[in-house]
Amino acid sequence: MEVSLSSARPLRADARRNREALLAAAREAFLSGDTDSHVEEIARSAGVAVGTLYRHFETREALIEEVYRQEVDELCAAPAALLERYSPEEALRRFLLLLVEHAAVGKGMSVALESIMATASPVFEAARTQMADALTQLLDAGVTAGVVRDGVTGPTLLRALGGICGMRATEGWQDEARQITALLFDGLRYGTAG
């Protein structure tokens, strides 16, 4: 599903297997709300020793980042597809909601997101940029179509959505997230013909 992009020679077969197992185990742990999943547990449930975990990932954080990066990759493919299928306004609306749904895969994930937010790692920086670009794409289409106010940038909107990450531990958080999204959506349209 993924070809090597780096100049290094490909991983040995068993190494590749282990790396994948670790990512799967980490995702599993984070998604199931096991917030305090320790490296030892993740390694064990992946069927390897901690040393192997550290062969593949610089730190515990790096592993979390990688899990998150994969999520972001999937999400960032959406805007282009949505713009082909829907009007700019509708595409924007749907993407914002998609973001909410995606954040809903498990409260453990939002912990991971926060954990990453708290670091200034280059990996996360890339993910953030990617996401911001996706939003910019949608905003630009909206501005061109005259349904979105000018002057709001992708990175800004991304941050505005950041609050959704801190939302576990409440009962009706998903509805609330949708409300916030609607609020931002309307804020974006404020002052247009919409």
Place this chain on the structure above:
Amino acid sequence: MEVSLSSARPLRADARRNREALLAAAREAFLSGDTDSHVEEIARSAGVAVGTLYRHFETREALIEEVYRQEVDELCAAPAALLERYSPEEALRRFLLLLVEHAAVGKGMSVALESIMATASPVFEAARTQMADALTQLLDAGVTAGVVRDGVTGPTLLRALGGICGMRATEGWQDEARQITALLFDGLRYGTAG
């Protein structure tokens, strides 16, 4: 400045001094971006031993919480004052901006906020409720005056503003925060006579 509200007898003079010194040292450390300020450092710069720190605060987190709670207390006094001086619309606008300025006291503070967000401690719960109530007060005044849409609650708006917490580590974050605030403000007015 503060009288004992609990049934326990007042602290001994030296204990009170130490407690205050610890809070001051902690605030200092957090505000100056010393993100990884260790309990040992905080205790030393307050002129006490770690044991003393733990006599006054259950855990490191509890100390952070207390610093934050004080900030929140100050902030929550604002809405009532603003509503006396300005129109509901203007009061809301000013309070949202005040929130941003307040978050600006130092990037270290946002780390503290996040740290608190990541726990479901009762202390933070109280602070959050307090803040949400302040926002509700402003929103209600706005709805009554017909300048704010109905159906948005204080807790919801609070979360929407949450994204601002994750904003250190960027150059022009303060301008961005202001933009987001404006966005939400307009979202709130969407569909009214405003």
Place this chain on the structure above:
DNA sequence: TCCATAAGGTGAGTCCGACTCAGGTTGTGT
């Protein structure tokens, strides 16, 4: 097929930082 070899795996041990507690110190009421 089989070997040489380097990539990969192992897990006991190190490091470090939050937290504890037995014992000394000091403010306070009488």
Place this chain on the structure above:
DNA sequence: ACACAACCTGAGTCGGACTCACCTTATGGA
């Protein structure tokens, strides 16, 4: 001035992320 409870101290414990010296095995060439 005294008794004593409240307070303070800081070396030590504990837990979890991370390391590294040594072992295992995939791989590619003979």
